[in-house]
Amino acid sequence: MMSPEQSAVFIIDDDASVRESLYSLFRSVGHLTQAFSSPREFRVANLPDMPGCLVLDVRLPGQSGLEFQREAARSGMLLPVVFITGHGDVPMSVAAMKSGAIEFLTKPFRDQDLLDAVHRGVEIDRKRRAEAALVQELRNRFNSMTAREQEVMALVANGQLNKQIAAELSLSEVTVKVHRGHMMRKMQARSVPELVRMADRLAGDTPRS
Amino acid sequence: MLSDGLFLLSELPPSPEQKRLAIGVVLALLLASAITAPFARIQLTNTEAMLPAYAAAVLVNELITSALLLALFSVQRSRAVLALAIGYLFSGLMVVPWSLSFPGVLPAADLDAGLQSTALVAALRRIVFPLLVVVYALLKDRPAVAMKSQRSMRQTVLVSVAGVVFVVGSFLWLIFVNHEVLPRLMADKSIASGPWWYVAWASMILYVAGMLLLWRSRRSVLDLWLIVVLCTLFIEIVLLSFISAGIRLNVGWWAGRIFGLISTSMVLIVLLSETTALYGRLARSVSAERRARENRLTAMEALSASIAHEISQPLASMVTNADAGLRWMAKANPDLEEATAALKRIVRDGHRAGGVVEGIRTMFKKGAQERAPVNMNQIIGQALSHAQNEVQLAHVSVRLDLDERLPTVIGSSVQLRQVIANLVSNAVDAMQAVLGRARVLHISSGREEPSRILVSVADSGTGLDSLPPDRIFEPFFSTKAEGMGMGLMFCRSIVEAHGGQLWVTENHPHGANFLFTLPTSDVQTSPGSTA
Numbered sequence: 001m002m003s004p005e006q007s008a009v010f011i012i013d014d015d016a017s018v019r020e021s022l023y024s025l026f027r028s029v030g031h032l033t034q035a036f037s038s039p040r041e042f043r044v045a046n047l048p049d050m051p052g053c054l055v056l057d058v059r060l061p062g063q064s065g066l067e068f069q070r071e072a073a074r075s076g077m078l079l080p081v082v083f084i085t086g087h088g089d090v091p092m093s094v095a096a097m098k099s100g101a102i103e104f105l106t107k108p109f110r111d112q113d114l115l116d117a118v119h120r121g122v123e124i125d126r127k128r129r130a131e132a133a134l135v136q137e138l139r140n141r142f143n144s145m146t147a148r149e150q151e152v153m154a155l156v157a158n159g160q161l162n163k164q165i166a167a168e169l170s171l172s173e174v175t176v177k178v179h180r181g182h183m184m185r186k187m188q189a190r191s192v193p194e195l196v197r198m199a200d201r202l203a204g205d206t207p208r209s
Numbered sequence: 210m211l212s213d214g215l216f217l218l219s220e221l222p223p224s225p226e227q228k229r230l231a232i233g234v235v236l237a238l239l240l241a242s243a244i245t246a247p248f249a250r251i252q253l254t255n256t257e258a259m260l261p262a263y264a265a266a267v268l269v270n271e272l273i274t275s276a277l278l279l280a281l282f283s284v285q286r287s288r289a290v291l292a293l294a295i296g297y298l299f300s301g302l303m304v305v306p307w308s309l310s311f312p313g314v315l316p317a318a319d320l321d322a323g324l325q326s327t328a329l330v331a332a333l334r335r336i337v338f339p340l341l342v343v344v345y346a347l348l349k350d351r352p353a354v355a356m357k358s359q360r361s362m363r364q365t366v367l368v369s370v371a372g373v374v375f376v377v378g379s380f381l382w383l384i385f386v387n388h389e390v391l392p393r394l395m396a397d398k399s400i401a402s403g404p405w406w407y408v409a410w411a412s413m414i415l416y417v418a419g420m421l422l423l424w425r426s427r428r429s430v431l432d433l434w435l436i437v438v439l440c441t442l443f444i445e446i447v448l449l450s451f452i453s454a455g456i457r458l459n460v461g462w463w464a465g466r467i468f469g470l471i472s473t474s475m476v477l478i479v480l481l482s483e484t485t486a487l488y489g490r491l492a493r494s495v496s497a498e499r500r501a502r503e504n505r506l507t508a509m510e511a512l513s514a515s516i517a518h519e520i521s522q523p524l525a526s527m528v529t530n531a532d533a534g535l536r537w538m539a540k541a542n543p544d545l546e547e548a549t550a551a552l553k554r555i556v557r558d559g560h561r562a563g564g565v566v567e568g569i570r571t572m573f574k575k576g577a578q579e580r581a582p583v584n585m586n587q588i589i590g591q592a593l594s595h596a597q598n599e600v601q602l603a604h605v606s607v608r609l610d611l612d613e614r615l616p617t618v619i620g621s622s623v624q625l626r627q628v629i630a631n632l633v634s635n636a637v638d639a640m641q642a643v644l645g646r647a648r649v650l651h652i653s654s655g656r657e658e659p660s661r662i663l664v665s666v667a668d669s670g671t672g673l674d675s676l677p678p679d680r681i682f683e684p685f686f687s688t689k690a691e692g693m694g695m696g697l698m699f700c701r702s703i704v705e706a707h708g709g710q711l712w713v714t715e716n717h718p719h720g721a722n723f724l725f726t727l728p729t730s731d732v733q734t735s736p737g738s739t740a
Contacts, residue, residue: 015522017558021529024551028536028544037642086522087514107525111532 007122008052010079011035012042012068014060018084018107022055025111026118039068051129053102053121055114058085058092066092070099078128080121084109138198141187149183156180156192157199217285218277218483219349223433227479231437234475238444238468249448249461256458257313263466264308270473271301277480279369283362289348291365293435295373296341302377303334310385329384332408335446339415342435346422349432409450416443430483434476441472512702519565523558530554568699571623582617582730583625585654585664592629593652596637603637603648610653615662616729620707625727628700628711632666632723635697639670639721646719660729661709667722672715700725 009031011022019035026033032050036042038060058065069081083096083104093104102124103117142150148169155165162180166173189195223231278294281287307330416439423436448465534551537544589611593600600607633650640648649669657663697711704711704725711725 015526017523017526017554017561018529020554021526021533021551021558024547024554025529025533025536028533028540028547086518086525107521108528109525111529114529 006050007126008032008034008048008050009118009122010042010047010052010054012037012039012054012060012065013057013084014038015057015086018057022114025115029115031118031122039063039065039072051122051126052079053118053125054079054081055118056081056083058083058096058104059087066096066099069096069101073100078125080124082114082117082121084114135201138187138202142202145183145186149179149186152176152179153183153187153195153199156183157196217429218281218480218487219285219287219290219429219431221430221483221487222428223430227430227433230479231433234437234472235440238441238472241468242444242448242464245448245460245464249459249464251460253458253460253463255313256463257311260308260311263470264304266470266474267304268301270470270477271297271304274473274477274480275301277484279366283359283366286362287349288351289345291369292341292348293345295369296338296345298370298373299341299377300334300338302373303330303380306330306381306385307334326384328405330381332405333380335408335412335442336415339412339419339439339442342419342439343415343422345435346419346426346432350426406450409446412446413443416440416446430480434479438473438476441469445469512699515699516565516569520562523562523565526558527555527562530558568627571627580619580621583620583622584615584617585625585662585727586611586613586615588622588625589629589652589654589664592626592633595626596630596633599634599637600650603641605637605640605648605650608649608651610651610655612655614656615654616656618662618707618727619730620727624703625707628703628725629664629666631697631700635723636666636668636670636721639668639672641670643670643719656729657726661726662729663724663726665722665724667716667720669716669720672720 007030009026011019011026011033013019013022013035014037016037019037023033023035032048034045034047036045054069056065056069060068063071065083065085069083072079081101083093083101084107085092085104086107093106096104102121103113105114105117142153145153151169152165155168160168162173162176165171165180166176169176171179184195187195187198189198275294275297278290278297282290282294307327310326310330312327420436420439420443423432423439427433427436445465445468448461448468530551534548534555537547537551589609593607629652633652636650640650647669651667652665653667654662654664701711704727707727709725709727711723713721713723716722
């Protein structure tokens with residue numbers, strides 16, 4: 001369940017009345033909301049550290065909304081984006097969706113549509129953040145192990161028996177068992193399958209674009 | 210350009226070259242007559258054989274002129290032109306029996322019964338033609354006949370031609386068959402008798418009357434050359450009847466004929482060349498009109514897209530505000546403050562949309578199209594006083610540098626006021642985000658040699674933001690316009706419709722400067738020239 005205080009919505013639109021109305025709307029459903037009149041303002045702002053979603057007008061003076069989103073994504077901004085526009089151009093909407101936007105709405109939109117899209121965006125961001133946090137936690141646990149323990153973990157996750165691990169690492173079986181115990185404890189894995197999942201997560205944690 | 214609508218021969222004013230040519234022709238004629246006068250009585254016998262050639266030339270000349278005028282009539286529907294065409298047709302048709310019955314031309318046919326026929330025909334020609342020119346001069350300033358269909362125009366033409374033929378036929382019957390009842394104009398086959406002089410004087414009076422009437426109300430190429438024609442005929446009759454003592458086939462007589470033929474040929478050549486030149490100009494004008502219309506259509510498409518956008522923005526905001534207000538009120542603890550704020554924003558956005566509609570209406574209202582002398586300084590003052598609230602609320606200080614001796618421009622005060630209002634509004638918006646330095650709106654006006662005024666509206670706001678200067682005039686460009694909500698594209702199209710230009714430059718050290726020129730009232734603008 002979404003706990004309303006924990007989500008943020010960021011609005012970028014050069015039209016003041018649009019900004020104000022959206023600001024009021026999002027706050028009325030409980031989002032922490034910030035409004036900006038240009039991408040430049042947004043870039044220099046301190047953003048709260050919580051799941052969020054960006055609502056962006058496609059046509060802005062200077063850099064277009066689409067260009068900004070692409071550039072921001074390239075430089076590592078992972079916020080989901082919902083596009084709004086006062087002009088209904090189809091090619092632009094296709095381009096927007098292809099570059100990964102959650103939704104593309106033309107004014108005047110039904111506010112429920114916007115709220116739903118933002119909700120989806122916030123949930124996606126929430127999951128991503130939770131995932132990132134978990135991976136970070138695992139990484140911390142991994143880094144707290146000794147080199148031997150890390151080696152043992154890799155081999156255990158591969159499905160090898162203690163005897164095989166001992167042979168491979170030129171250790172005695174007893175030593176392997178000790179390392180294994182430490183490793184399972186430090187990783188907080190209750191079973192080998194769980195450990196395998198953790199190992200997968202760590203291995204698959206490549207920087208997302 | 211043909212944009213002033215005067216392109217028919219009977220309406221187009223003559224150019225200075227044409228006037229010089231006309232005067233030249235008349236003077237040359239007078240000179241030639243003066244030169245031949247001493248030799249006028251020398252008889253040139255047996256020259257009747259040349260007569261059919263002369264007559265043929267006259268016939269062709271007059272028939273073509275008549276055809277030209279009938280064509281002109283079917284376009285212009287002027288009774289005056291029809292009268293003139295009939296005059297030429299009558300005269301042309303009558304030259305045939307005249308030459309055929311001239312003694313010695315066709316002796317075998319023996320048409321000159323009683324020696325009078327030729328002279329009678331000539332008399333009719335001399336009287337009827339100037340009579341119809343006088344009719345033309347009297348009728349030509351009357352308004353044209355109401356729009357009739359092509360078919361009925363053709364019918365009128367056919368009826369007129371048939372009428373002329375019938376009249377000619379009747380006269381000829383009278384002359385050739387029943388001539389005893391008509392006055393004797395010829396004493397013998399080459400000397401005129403008493404009654405001829407009446408004809409001569411009558412025709413001279415008619416020529417002079419025609420010339421005076423045309424001179425008094427002269428306006429067009431046609432009028433000018435008709436005066437020349439009448440002059441020619443006057444000189445001709447003087448030569449024929451007086452200088453050559455009314456005797457046929459002497460030098461004076463032939464001189465009169467030849468000069469007459471040359472000058473009416475000249476007239477015809479001028480009219481034909483004028484017609485072809487007009488044709489070319491018309492063709493170019495039509496294609497220019499077509500291009501202008503296409504431009505207008507494209508501009509209109511862009512304009513309506515711009516309008517749709519300007520209205521849908523406030524509408525969307527209103528819907529969102531209303532929705533937000535409802536949500537604030539539907540909470541367990543309704544937040545009335547927030548709901549009230551939302552409602553207030555709805556009111557404001559509604560007014561904004563209303564402003565856009567009002568702006569559109571004013572722009573296309575009849576009054577907005579009217580052009581009158583306008584003092585831009587006054588307009589600037591009016592626009593500023595309307596925008597006073599907005600300016601003060603935004604803490605913007607206004608600096609004015611208006612030239613007191615600013616010349617007037619011709620234009621629509623309503624539209625120009627909107628341009629200033631819009632530029633001021635944009636300037637104020639641009640300065641909303643400015644902190645830490647003065648917000649100054651600087652408006653100046655002045656004369657720019659040789660025939661323009663230059664108005665500039667400069668702000669100290671965020672400036673062009675490294676945009677290409679022309680992008681903000683594009684219809685889809687997001688504008689910050691509130692109030693009139695009418696966008697810079699409207700401004701530019703108004704300024705250009707007044708014959709000026711609008712552009713923007715960077716203001717130093719901060720902000721943007723919008724400049725536009727307008728032609729002063731001593732230089733008339735023609736809307737077509739900017740298309």
